[in-house]
Amino acid sequence: MRLNLSRGALRREAFEKLAVLSAQAPPSHAAHQDIPRLCSLYKTSASSDGSVKGPIGLRELEVLIALCRASSSIDSLEHAERLLQQITPYLTEAQTQTFRPSPFLRHVHPSPWEVLVQEVASAMLNIGLRIPSLRPQVVTTITNTIDTYVHQGQSIDRLNASEDSALDLDNASKTITFSVSLLGLLSALAQRPQVLTVQERATVTRKLRTLYSEKFMIAVEGTLSSLRNSHGIHFKEWKRLLKVYASMGRPLGAMLLQHAFTNYLAALATAMVMPLDFPQGGQVLDYLLQQTPQNLLVQDNGVDESSLEDLTELLTEIVALLDADADYLQVSSAWQQQLAFSTKASCLVSFLCCSLVNESIADADVIMGWLEGVLTDPVQLADDRLASVTLKSMAVLAKTSKAFASNLARSLPRFIVQGRMTSDTVVIAANCLADVLQLLPQDLIISTLYSLGNVLSTGPSTNRANTSLFIDGNGTANGTVNGSLSSYTQQPTESSISLVAND
Numbered sequence: 001m002r003l004n005l006s007r008g009a010l011r012r013e014a015f016e017k018l019a020v021l022s023a024q025a026p027p028s029h030a031a032h033q034d035i036p037r038l039c040s041l042y043k044t045s046a047s048s049d050g051s052v053k054g055p056i057g058l059r060e061l062e063v064l065i066a067l068c069r070a071s072s073s074i075d076s077l078e079h080a081e082r083l084l085q086q087i088t089p090y091l092t093e094a095q096t097q098t099f100r101p102s103p104f105l106r107h108v109h110p111s112p113w114e115v116l117v118q119e120v121a122s123a124m125l126n127i128g129l130r131i132p133s134l135r136p137q138v139v140t141t142i143t144n145t146i147d148t149y150v151h152q153g154q155s156i157d158r159l160n161a162s163e164d165s166a167l168d169l170d171n172a173s174k175t176i177t178f179s180v181s182l183l184g185l186l187s188a189l190a191q192r193p194q195v196l197t198v199q200e201r202a203t204v205t206r207k208l209r210t211l212y213s214e215k216f217m218i219a220v221e222g223t224l225s226s227l228r229n230s231h232g233i234h235f236k237e238w239k240r241l242l243k244v245y246a247s248m249g250r251p252l253g254a255m256l257l258q259h260a261f262t263n264y265l266a267a268l269a270t271a272m273v274m275p276l277d278f279p280q281g282g283q284v285l286d287y288l289l290q291q292t293p294q295n296l297l298v299q300d301n302g303v304d305e306s307s308l309e310d311l312t313e314l315l316t317e318i319v320a321l322l323d324a325d326a327d328y329l330q331v332s333s334a335w336q337q338q339l340a341f342s343t344k345a346s347c348l349v350s351f352l353c354c355s356l357v358n359e360s361i362a363d364a365d366v367i368m369g370w371l372e373g374v375l376t377d378p379v380q381l382a383d384d385r386l387a388s389v390t391l392k393s394m395a396v397l398a399k400t401s402k403a404f405a406s407n408l409a410r411s412l413p414r415f416i417v418q419g420r421m422t423s424d425t426v427v428i429a430a431n432c433l434a435d436v437l438q439l440l441p442q443d444l445i446i447s448t449l450y451s452l453g454n455v456l457s458t459g460p461s462t463n464r465a466n467t468s469l470f471i472d473g474n475g476t477a478n479g480t481v482n483g484s485l486s487s488y489t490q491q492p493t494e495s496s497i498s499l500v501a502n503d
Contacts, residue, residue: 055098058105061112064090068123072130080131084124084138091120092145095152095181096174110244113177117184121145125192139200145185146207152178153211156219167226169234175223176238179252180245186260190267194276201268202307209314212261221254246335255339262318262346269311269350272303272357284349285392288356289435293399296356303357312362315351319344319370341383344374345390352393356400364397368404371397378420387425395432398439405439412436413452 056064067083074080090097094117099105108115121142128138156175186208193201227235228242245252270284278287288296322344332340348370354362374380374390381387394412398405412433416426437445 055100057100058102068119071123071126095178114180114184117181121188125195128195150211186264190264193267193271198302217254259343266346266350269353341386345386391432395435398436408436
């Protein structure tokens, strides 16, 4: 999320720098009082219940965002309490918030609602993380906000069900502002999962699962699709907003909302297996690949079996829906396909982490079946992120099971020489093969590398079979059970090369 600084940059930058310097200043310094002064630059017109009333001006929005971005530097309880009191009404009302007309409002990118919610929610979570005494208040506000979203989502269902003919402007605007606000909230929650306890995360996930009903997703997709095809002048500004999201590779719709939800689920799942000091945005799979098999075994982390079962069940449902829509996605836009593949990649990472926590609940054979399905599908394999996540997840699973390691030592060389992937994916596959081979006896390492070297040294061949990972050229099982692989159909003139693994 960003503010376009092409115009009005001086004022926005001044607000942000002033807020950060005030937050970092010692209590005795005069700059320490700039936070209250910034808060007083605008007056929050609130009703008796604390909700915001009336539209927000651009200056008020800029000050609010500046204060939110300074939250990561606030250590003063007084300032934190003042800021929390100031920003809380905006979070609960953001999806219905209006803004005073301004040509510069377009510079709040991608939309003022998503920026407002993400910045305010992130600031609240920062305060909850830095000031433990305020954490209960933050958690209560977050859960109440999600309850509000669930109620609003149900109203969108009803509005969509009642519209039998022309697209309603009020319904379309509510659907868009609700959707982009939800994106901002989920993004903030995914960045700070450690603020909530394990039980609080489970509660939030159950509430969001209620929101993400089939009726809700169909209602959102139907309304936004109708809006894209509308021609009324009243819809012009809302259609412009849809184009902004599409130009970012984030076409607004059910798939983008599902993508945001699975990113949030991935943040929860990785928090179960990663150390507390693991940097935000770090490469989870790379970290897991660096661990020894013993270190991958997650000890007691407070996760109850019921919550883990709910999470694995939810992930299984999402993957099943993505696989069921595979034919539809092939005729969708490239951005829709990329979102779907990124959503699946997040599910794979989440399920892998659940399996490391408790394999009896998150069966490793289930995720291995998904991973093999990706490798045998050229369409999915063409997506670099999904291919990378698939290969690295396989290598991590190999550290948990000798059987997985032995099978991968036989299948990965065959996969590498088939030549159905990009050069970047080939490099990742080779690195994963190297990680897997380190887990195996020396004689198997030597025989695998020798056979792979012979195959690669023959150069490219148009006769190489484009077959399944575990099926030979004749359509029969290639030995994934008895431990041997059938010969490649490529037959060099000097010798017959086959990848045979002797256990």
